[in-house]
Amino acid sequence: MRISTLTMFESSLSTMNRQQSDFMKVGQQIASGRRVVNPSDDPQAASRAVGVSQSMAVAQQYADARITARNALSQEESVLNSASDSIASAKRLIVQAANGTLSDADRASAASELQGIYENLLGQANVTNGNGSYLFGGHKDDAPPFVKGADGRVIYQGASAVRGQQVDSSRQMPVGDTGSDVFTSVHSGAGYVAQAQRADGSQNQGSVVFTGPTRVDASDPGYGKTYTLHFTASDKYQILDENNAPISIDMDNDGTPESEFDYVPGKKVSYGGISITLEGTPAVDDEIVMAKAQDQNIFTTLENAIASLNTTTDTDSAKAALQNTLSTVNRQLDNGLDNVLTVRASVGARLNELDTLDAVGSNRKVNYEQTMSDLVDLDYAQAISDYTLRQVGLQASQKTFVDMQSMSLFDQL
Structure with a gap:
């Protein structure tokens, strides 16, 4: 195999370039982290x-x-x-x-x-x-x-x-x-909100006032429905359902349901799981509507x-x-x-x-x-070790290249 001087120079230069590339790569890694x-x-x-x-x-x-x-x-x-x-x-x-x-x-x-x-x-x-x-x-x-x-x-x-x-x-x-x-x-x-007004929306004409309504039993089957206390006289009232139909109740527990009841000022009226207290004197057709809010x-x-x-x-x-x-x-x-x-x-x-x-x-x-x-x-400890190793390799390749510059095959003749 023939080895020319040019071949030796190219081989040394290639090695040095490779070492320098590896060295710069590690340096770039360290610089960027x-x-x-x-x-x-x-x-x-x-x-x-x-x-x-x-x-x-x-x-x-x-x-x-x-x-x-x-x-x-x-x-x-x-x-x-x-x-x-x-x-x-x-x-x-x-x-x-x-x-x-x-x-x-x-x-x-x-x-x-x-x-x-x-x-x-x-x-x-x-x-x-x-x-x-x-x-x-x-x-x-x-x-x-x-x-x-x-x-x-x-x-x-x-x-x-x-x-x-x-x-x-x-x-x-x-x-x-x-x-x-x-x-x-x-x-x-x-809960419930009460409102005192007549069926036509006008103001009540009597002096009846209410307190409440108060929830008594939320489990009552009638709880949640709308009820109206309708006064048929100054001492009589009915309880109307959502269709304004009178409700028959055995209010006195005597076995006889009634649809009209005696009004007693200060006495609580209870029905459908709620109660309301009334005071004052109502006029005929005065109403108090009680509905769920x-x-x-x-x-x-x-x-x-x-x-x-x-x-x-x-x-x-x-x-x-x-x-x-x-x-x-x-x-x-x-x-x-x-x-x-x-x-x-x-x-x-x-x-x-x-x-x-x-x-x-x-x-x-x-x-x-x-x-x-x-x-x-980057693992900095490993990178610094590699950096030092690449630096030594580069220096070795550079020294080898310098030494190769002074050599020639003619020295062997």
Whole structure:
């Protein structure tokens, strides 16, 4: 085999270039802190690292979404807290106004104060977030959800559904509540509400006032139905069912059902798992309707209270109407406050869920980072050892090349 001088030089140069390439590769790994700098370094690890990197990016998007959801829910929780304080203040004012010793001027002053609470509550219902979107408008968040109609009463014009935020791979969370859910609904456990008025909707003409109704037995077969106490005389009444038909009851336990009963002021009337106490003297055709609490507009409730407080009470029937209205309003405000607190509890539960998802997301992020580290990160101790070894190899190849430069086959002739 013939070995030329050119062959020896090319072989030495090739060896030196290879040693220098290996040396620079290790140096690049140390500088970047990564074992896999280029996909060709470890194709399988590089491919898996791409998948893990994508998963980490998606997890970060969910984390950012949770921040957005938390900000929205935190603001809602703050507004609901203020709303519950406003309703509680209105309740205290209604209780004070129900005092029979107050004059018409005193009640007018209470009505003025209640008007301020009403306007404040309306402002809370139409509050906006940092982006100018209405908090309780649902999907229709570009316009006030609560507006005053032609008759001056507040109505809800927002959407019936809210936007959802994808806060995790399998969880889309509502990031708000509609105004109808907060201010025009009652919670599922709300009891009975009584209302004193005639069948045609006009005011009772007598002086009868009620206290209650009170739940006696929720397991009664008739509990939950609507009943009407209809006065056929000043000392007689009937209990009407939902179809306004008289109900026959053996009230005296003498074995004879009756459909008309004696009215005794101060005596409780019990039927269908509820009881109500009546005082005063009714007029013929006066009625008291007792029904399970239905969805109610809390603004309408306050409007009725303000109107009643501004009404002159110069007759016994007017005084009775005021007392009955305030009693109904008080029960409705109870239900409204309970509903706001229920929604607020729901918001708190969602905030707690976000905390849990954050904890899970943090653990998942740690796992992703550990997997990524195992795939592409550098073992510095091994890398420094390799760096030193490659440096020695490069130096040896360089010295060999220098020595080869002074050699020639002619020296062997």
